[in-house]
Amino acid sequence: MKVSFIVISALGLVRREMLRLLVLVATGLWALYTRWKRRRIHRVCKEVPFCGLPGLPLIGQAHLFAGNDEDRMKLLQKLGKIAVKHGGMTSVWMLNKLYVVIADPAIAEVVLKSCLDKDDTTMKFVRNLVGNGNFVAPVSIWRPRRKILAPIFSIKNLNCFVPIFAQQSEIMVQQLAKEAGNGDFSFWKYITTYTFDAICKTSLGVDLNSQQQSNHPFLEAFETALHLLSERLLCPWLYLDCVYERLSRHKTFVAKKDFMYRFVDELIKKKREELSTRDTNGMNGMKSEMRTFLEMLLESSGGHQGYSDIELREEVLVIVLAGTDTSAVGAAYTAVMLSRYPEVQEKVYQELQEVFGDSDRPATAQDLPRLKYLEAVIKETLRTYPAVPVVVREVLNDVKLPNGKKLVNGVGVVVSFCAIHRHPAYWGADADVFRPERFLEGPLKHPAQFMPFSYSFRNCVGSTYAMMSMKTVLSALVRRYRLRPAALELRPTFNVMMKDGSGYALGIQRRRTFGDKLI
Known part of the structure; x- marks a missing residue:
């Protein structure tokens, strides 16, 4: 009986050791297979300088x-600078995925x-908010929608929208009156x-009148x-849905998204009804x-x-997101x-005097092309502080680069605009140094070398809209107020776009009249 017990125990031990050995062998084989399958990616890792x-x-x-x-913004900037030092490229591992950071215009072009697909690892989270809107859609969806959207x-x-820009700009400068002469405040x-x-x-x-009601629920x-x-975009430990969905922030995100959708x-429902009524009544x-x-x-x-309705919602949400934040x-x-x-x-003020004189008339579509120096100032600002600091693309087909290196399927690419815009070999x-004259x-x-609204086929279709809106509101601001520097320094942060953690602090002083000297 005792012998039988010993034999059974020995057999059990052998089975456990065999099972453990099989697990180790299987794990080793899986690791070798994975390594073999990803051998081209690891070859890229060896060719591209590591960060x-x-x-x-x-x-x-x-x-x-x-x-x-x-x-996180500091880290993105640091990776861009490392890429510049390494000839325009560097590599970094995020979990099991290799990303190549690009900081050279020729390589970025x-x-x-060549790589029109957005990186699915991160873009799936953006699509969770805005669906397949033009900015984030897969190529198969993006291409036909772009043809509809571009015209x-x-x-x-866009010229028809300038009166709206001017009207809303006037509301803003009126709202700012309470800040005039009262020290630093958040302009954001x-x-x-x-x-x-x-x-x-x-x-x-x-x-929506959010300028008079800044706590508007949609905003x-x-x-x-x-x-x-x-x-979530820059926190890989939040990538797994089974993890993220157990966090309170996920419930908050879903609630806010659902409100935006409703x-x-x-509005889409009302607009369809309105257009249907127009068609029925023969109105145009x-x-x-x-x-x-x-x-x-x-x-x-x-x-x-x-x-x-879903496709309309997706496109409208992207337009609102990009049009507001950019x-x-x-x-x-x-x-x-x-x-x-x-x-x-x-210099900006003198240009505005040449265009508007001492009048307080609103800006028109005909005025905006004449504001060339203001445009140069905006461009120089977008160069030094690009609203979108990086874009991420997915490599699906091999891409031969100007420097002789090759990117292969499975590699992610981070194009660092913030590094390209400050590359000393080009600038x-x-x-x-902040010097607007370089654009003149x-x-x-x-x-x-300058692509604040991205580049090539998938560039921002609303770039002209954004420039017209910015020129209109900034011209109204500088005509009415002198802007004073705040004590707080700029603190770039990553919040989908590159924003200032200090809230864009500045001070303003009212001008006596549009033509007189400043207070």
Whole structure:
């Protein structure tokens, strides 16, 4: 009996050891197979200079993105600078995925023309908020939608929106009156409500009046959802749905997203009913009045036979997101730079005097092309503080780069605009100096060295809209007030876009009249 027990125990031990051995062998074989399958990716890793930042097993450099939005922005900037030092490229591991950071215009041009697919690892989170809107859609969806969207953003259509920009700009400068002469304040809440009201009026045809009601529920839901989205984008430990869905922030995100969907869906429903009534009554009001983006999308996509309500919602949400934040971030940074460079601000003011004189008339579509120096100031601001600091693309087919290196399927590419825009080989020894005149001195060395609205086929279709909106509101601001520098320094943070953690602090003083000296 005792012998039998010993034999049975021995057999059990052998089985356990055999099982353990099989697990180890299977794990080893799986690791070897994975390594073999990803051998081309590891070859890229060997060819592209490594970033040299400390990594950990299995997760690579992902842990370095822990911290707050400011820490993550500093890391993105650091990776860009490392890429510049290594000839325009460096590599970094995020979990089990290799990303190549690009900081050279010539290399970036090839990548952005060859790799049209957005990186699915991160873009799936953006799509969770805005669906397959043009900015984030897969190529198969993006291509036909782009054909419909591009003509909508024609100069002829955009010129019709300038009176709206001017009207909302006047509301903003009136709201700012209480800040005049009262020290430093956050300019962000004023400029973001301006862009939000402008985009909602031009895209949806509704007056939300968030400039007088800054706690508008749609704006609050919009900003909260964007903050939670940006947090997840650079936190790989939040990528797994089974983890994220157990967190309270996920419930908040879903609640805000659902509110935004209901809000936009209701507007789409009302607009369809309105257009149906017009058709029934034989009216053609759309041709005689300013048409909103929503109306033009309905018409261009085929009317009742065109976009579904979901497709319309996706495109409208992307337009609202990009139209609000891109314009607001660009204008806010420009206002801060004007406050810190009084000689530049004075040149802008003199140009405005030449165009508007002592009048207080609103800006028109004919005025904007004449504001060449103001445009140079905006461009120089977007160069030094690009609203979108990086874009991420997916490599699906092999791409041969100008430097002889090759990118292969499975590699992610991070194009660092913030590094390219300060590359000394293209911008000179004063690349870190704020000097708007560089945009008036002739053509750039390379067409891709300045791309604040991305580049090539998937560039931002609304770039002209954003420039017109920024020129209108900044011209109204500088005509009415002198901008003063704040004591707080700029603190770039990553919040989907590159925003200022200090809230774009500045001070303002009212001008006596439009023609007199300043107080």
